[in-house]
Amino acid sequence: MKLNIKRTVLNSALQKVNSIISTRSTLQVLSNVLIEAEDSKLSLTTTDLDIRITAILEADILEEGKTTLPAKKFYEIVKELSGEEVELENENNHMAIKCGHSVFKLLGLPADDFPLPMKIAPIRSFSMEQMELSRMINLISYSVSQDDTRKALSGVLFSISDKNFTSVATDGRRLALVEKTMDDFYGEDGSVILPIKSATELCRLLEKEGNVKVEIGENIINFTLDNGVVMTSKLIDENYPNYKQVIPVSFTRKIEIPREAFTAVLRRVSLVVSEKNFFVKLRFADNKIEFNALSTDVGEGSDYIEIDYTGAEITVSFNPVFLLEPLSRMDCDTVVFKMNEGYSPVAVSNEDGFLYVIMPMRKK
Amino acid sequence: MKLNIKRTVLNSALQKVNSIISTRSTLQVLSNVLIEAEDSKLSLTTTDLDIRITAILEADILEEGKTTLPAKKFYEIVKELSGEEVELENENNHMAIKCGHSVFKLLGLPADDFPLPMKIAPIRSFSMEQMELSRMINLISYSVSQDDTRKALSGVLFSISDKNFTSVATDGRRLALVEKTMDDFYGEDGSVILPIKSATELCRLLEKEGNVKVEIGENIINFTLDNGVVMTSKLIDENYPNYKQVIPVSFTRKIEIPREAFTAVLRRVSLVVSEKNFFVKLRFADNKIEFNALSTDVGEGSDYIEIDYTGAEITVSFNPVFLLEPLSRMDCDTVVFKMNEGYSPVAVSNEDGFLYVIMPMRKK
Numbered sequence: 001m002k003l004n005i006k007r008t009v010l011n012s013a014l015q016k017v018n019s020i021i022s023t024r025s026t027l028q029v030l031s032n033v034l035i036e037a038e039d040s041k042l043s044l045t046t047t048d049l050d051i052r053i054t055a056i057l058e059a060d061i062l063e064e065g066k067t068t069l070p071a072k073k074f075y076e077i078v079k080e081l082s083g084e085e086v087e088l089e090n091e092n093n094h095m096a097i098k099c100g101h102s103v104f105k106l107l108g109l110p111a112d113d114f115p116l117p118m119k120i121a122p123i124r125s126f127s128m129e130q131m132e133l134s135r136m137i138n139l140i141s142y143s144v145s146q147d148d149t150r151k152a153l154s155g156v157l158f159s160i161s162d163k164n165f166t167s168v169a170t171d172g173r174r175l176a177l178v179e180k181t182m183d184d185f186y187g188e189d190g191s192v193i194l195p196i197k198s199a200t201e202l203c204r205l206l207e208k209e210g211n212v213k214v215e216i217g218e219n220i221i222n223f224t225l226d227n228g229v230v231m232t233s234k235l236i237d238e239n240y241p242n243y244k245q246v247i248p249v250s251f252t253r254k255i256e257i258p259r260e261a262f263t264a265v266l267r268r269v270s271l272v273v274s275e276k277n278f279f280v281k282l283r284f285a286d287n288k289i290e291f292n293a294l295s296t297d298v299g300e301g302s303d304y305i306e307i308d309y310t311g312a313e314i315t316v317s318f319n320p321v322f323l324l325e326p327l328s329r330m331d332c333d334t335v336v337f338k339m340n341e342g343y344s345p346v347a348v349s350n351e352d353g354f355l356y357v358i359m360p361m362r363k364k
Numbered sequence: 365m366k367l368n369i370k371r372t373v374l375n376s377a378l379q380k381v382n383s384i385i386s387t388r389s390t391l392q393v394l395s396n397v398l399i400e401a402e403d404s405k406l407s408l409t410t411t412d413l414d415i416r417i418t419a420i421l422e423a424d425i426l427e428e429g430k431t432t433l434p435a436k437k438f439y440e441i442v443k444e445l446s447g448e449e450v451e452l453e454n455e456n457n458h459m460a461i462k463c464g465h466s467v468f469k470l471l472g473l474p475a476d477d478f479p480l481p482m483k484i485a486p487i488r489s490f491s492m493e494q495m496e497l498s499r500m501i502n503l504i505s506y507s508v509s510q511d512d513t514r515k516a517l518s519g520v521l522f523s524i525s526d527k528n529f530t531s532v533a534t535d536g537r538r539l540a541l542v543e544k545t546m547d548d549f550y551g552e553d554g555s556v557i558l559p560i561k562s563a564t565e566l567c568r569l570l571e572k573e574g575n576v577k578v579e580i581g582e583n584i585i586n587f588t589l590d591n592g593v594v595m596t597s598k599l600i601d602e603n604y605p606n607y608k609q610v611i612p613v614s615f616t617r618k619i620e621i622p623r624e625a626f627t628a629v630l631r632r633v634s635l636v637v638s639e640k641n642f643f644v645k646l647r648f649a650d651n652k653i654e655f656n657a658l659s660t661d662v663g664e665g666s667d668y669i670e671i672d673y674t675g676a677e678i679t680v681s682f683n684p685v686f687l688l689e690p691l692s693r694m695d696c697d698t699v700v701f702k703m704n705e706g707y708s709p710v711a712v713s714n715e716d717g718f719l720y721v722i723m724p725m726r727k728k
Contacts, residue, residue: 073635073662080632094663102632106663268444268466271437298437299458299470 001037001065001090005057007078007099010042010086013055014075016229017046020053020201021071029113032068035090036111037061046071047115051198053205056228066111067093077104118232120222122215124160124187130225132180133214134206136167137199139354140176142325143169144196152238156199158216159191159240168243174322174358175246178351192216193240198233205229247357248345251338253311255284259335261305262289263327269293270320272301279361280320285313293320314339316346316360323348326356365401365429365454369421371442371463374406374450377419378439380569380593381410384417385435393477396432399454400475401425410435411479415562417569420592430475431457441468482596484586486579488524488551494589496544497578498570500531501563503718504540506689507533508560516602520563522580523555523604532607538686538722539610542715556580557604562597569593611721612709615702619648619673623699626653627691629667633657634684636665643725644684649677657684678703680710680724687712690720 017033025031025048034045042059045052067090074097078086083100090096093108137156145153150172157168166179194202202223206212215222223231270280274295283290287309294300316339327335330351338347348356381397389395389412398409406423409416431454438461442450447464454460457472501520509517514536521532530543558566566587570576579586587595634644638659647654651673658664680703691699694715702711712720 070662076635077632077665080628080635082628082632100667101669102629102665102667104636104663104665106636107661264444264446265466268441268446271440271444272468272470297471298434299468301441301466301468303464303466305465 001035001067001088002063003037003042003059003061003088004085005042005059005088007081007084007086009057009059011075011078013044013057013229014071014078016205017044017053017055018071018075019204020048020051021046022048023072029068029109029115031070031072032109032114033071033074034066034068034111034114035088035095036066037088038064038066045114045117049115050195050234051201052115052117052232053201054230056230065090067095067108068111068114069095069106069108074106077106118220118234120215120217120220120232122187122217122222124185124190125213125215126160126165126182126185127211127213128165128180128182130206130210130212131208133212134203136178136180136353137203139178139326139329139351140167140169141196141199141203142329143171143174143176143356144199145171147171151236152193152240155193155195155236157191157193157240157243158214158221160185161189161191168240170241170243170246173319174356175243176326176354176356177243177247178354180353187216190216191240192221193236193238194221194233195236198231202231202233205231246345247355248338248340248347251340251347253314253337253339255307255309255337255339256334257289257307257337258305259327259330259333262335263324265291265303265305266320266327267324269301269303270324272298273320274298278319279317280323281315281317283313283315284309284311286310317362318346318358318360322358326354330354365399365431365452366427367401367406367423367425367452368449369406369423369452371445371448371450373421373423375439375442377408377421377593378435378442381408381417381419382435382439383568384412384415384565385410386412387436393432393473393479395434395436396473396478397435397438398430398432398475398478399452399459400430401452402428402430409478413479414559414598415565416479416481416596417565418594420594429454431459431472432475432478433459433470433472438470441470482584482598484579484581484584484596486551486581486586488549488554489577489579490524490529490546490549491575491577492529492544492546494570494574494576495572497576498567500542500544500717501567503542503690503693503715504531504533505560505563505567506693507535507538507540507720508563509535511535515600516557516604519557519559519600521555521557521604521607522578522585524549525553525555532604534605534607534610537683538720539607540690540718540720541607541611542718544717551580554580555604556585557600557602558585558597559600562595566595566597569595610709611719612702612704612711615704615711617675617678617701617703619671619701619703620698621653621671621701622669623691623694623697625669626699627688629655629669630684630691631688633665633667634688636662637684638662642683643681644687645679645681647677647679648673648675650674681726682710682722682724686722690718694718 045054081099087098097104213224269291277295409418445463451462461468577588633655641659645656
């Protein structure tokens with residue numbers, strides 16, 4: 001293998017593929033990046049066996065070939081090089097890296113040691129703007145269960161039904177959902193569960209500009225970004241619970257609340273909660289929400305914001321973290337708080353296609 | 365106690381005094397900040413028993429008094445408050461904090477539980493610009509020994525002799541020294557050792573503007589910043605080794621090297637060193653410095669920079685970290701590398717009053 005490539009291009013691609021690399025992997029080749037030069041393209045591939053990321057780059061290929069190199073070390077060197085062009089020349093998995101006055105030789109491992117790609121047979125596919133997919137995942141991903149024993153809940157649901165793409169995350173105590181109509185959907189309706197690590201990695205790769213094509217197979221999902229990056233991930237092979245059950249069909253009260261003031265006051269008052277008293281009480285009455293928190297070891301806090309509400313007094317208590325997480329990720333000026341009587345689920349919405357459902361706590 | 369104070373003033377003072385607070389302290393009152401309102405001033409004091417920091421603030425004192433509050437929690441609340449003025453009112457170590465619509469009550473501990481201040485009887489004192497003292501400490505502090513068994517070396521030496529203030533740090537393998545003439549020195553010549561933690565804390569407190577008065581007692585040192593912050597620290601009661609011994613009296617070669625290029629190339633080439641081969645070889649010859657590093661497990665790297673040197677060829681090897689640390693903290697365009705024949709100490713200088721001495725490694 002012998003090629004020339006722009007240093008900045010190589011640098012940013014290595015940065016992209018490197019995040020799933022663990023230097024503590026028991027299999028040494030998993031710390032390496034697979035480097036393939038073919039047909040005037042350079043491909044860089046990393047994998048942790050669950051996720052595989054490939055970046056395909058324009059390069060001046062003088063001689064085709066492939067090898068693997070320690071991914072972190074290769075990236076560190078490319079990052080510190082000074083010069084426009086990098087020359088790479090591989091011989092027996094010894095890679096010469098030349099740029100400016102610098103000459104490096106890095107020891108690699110044979111490309112044949114690197115895991116083969118996971119094969120996908122797409123059942124369904126669709127495209128959307130990268131930024132929109134990133135927005136959707138960010139609006140819900142914090143609700144994924146941290147509890148490893150409930151495997152289905154440890155991922156994000158991607159459900160397609162009647163050209164509607166719905167993404168859901170829940171840990172059993174709260175549920176976040178975001179949906180979107182798709183025009184260019186191909187294939188059968190159905191749903192799959194994307195592991196949270198893959199969802200997080202995907203968001204890191206998605207950019208502000210450009211589209212992403214999503215291809216879904218039986219146990220594999222493929223994200224092809226139009227900047228030359230492809231991410232493939234295993235799916236969680238479990239049945240997702242029927243999330244529609246927990247969403248109330250109707251609400252008797254809908255209250256508009258300014259989102260930023262709500263977030264600021266809730267965050268402030270919640271500073272005095274402690275492990276034993278982990279809740280903030282919200283009292284809706286007389287065009288105000290009063291916030292109260294109390295703990296025997298820290299102290300107490302109260303505050304209020306003005307809203308437009310003249311209905312009957314209602315008091316509900318929440319784990320403040322569970323309210324702050326969606327509020328801080330939403331982007332709208334006003335959120336809508338929807339409630340029924342008694343201890344029934346409360347919904348927060350108003351962000352495009354987004355719905356958050358949470359049970360109040362039985363605290364007075 | 366009852367008072368009104370500007371929120372931003374209280375906030376930035378709490379940030380300053382809070383860094384030495386450990387929430388894992390066995391003595392609960394050490395997690396607290398001592399709050400004293402007296403003579404139209406509010407004092408905030410924290411201590412870890414070795415260091416004590418006090419910030420004295422302008423406040424509208426309506427009723428004098430004192431108490432202590434959990435420092436981190438108090439700071440978190442003040443940081444999140446919204447409003448210009450904060451009202452503090454203490455009753456039986458229950459502090460009411462009011463600002464805007466917010467009302468907090470925080471549980472404290474009696475002021476009598478808080479450790480008493482360390483008393484100082486100054487033997488010598490001097491003043492300098494805060495920024496200059498900060499510069500001097502930053503130029504040498506990384507050379508302090510990490511090895512707890514050599515107690516004298518685990519601090520920064522402050523030595524005063526003939527109106528010359530010299531600060532030194534060494535771990536036995538390299539030595540960093542910076543000196544400055546002082547016009548307004550009072551007291552006896554002598555030297556003391558400031559613990560590295562205190563030196564680091566001090567640098568965090570020192571600002572770009574204003575002066576600092578340094579008062580040195582037998583076992584205590586006092587730094588009075590003219591922004592109302594006072595830091596007191598215990599000193600290390602040990603004899604510092606005779607550092608002057610390791611500084612060569614003269615050098616046969618003095619070579620000027622552009623600092624930024626030197627730093628960049630050294631950092632780059634050092635990327636291939638490994639634990640077993642932790643050195644970079646520098647070869648001075650033919651108006652160049654050639655850099656080489658090699659390790660059996662990673663690979664090799666080489667580069668060069670152009671300098672003005674036509675003398676005999678010299679090759680010296682260094683632990684690259686030991687060279688990068690001073691180089692990256694210096695601010696001058698050109699550093700001067702001073703050498704003698706054979707394996708004798710090498711000096712790096714050219715920063716105002718700064719000298720760094722290091723032994724080359726016996727590697728070829």
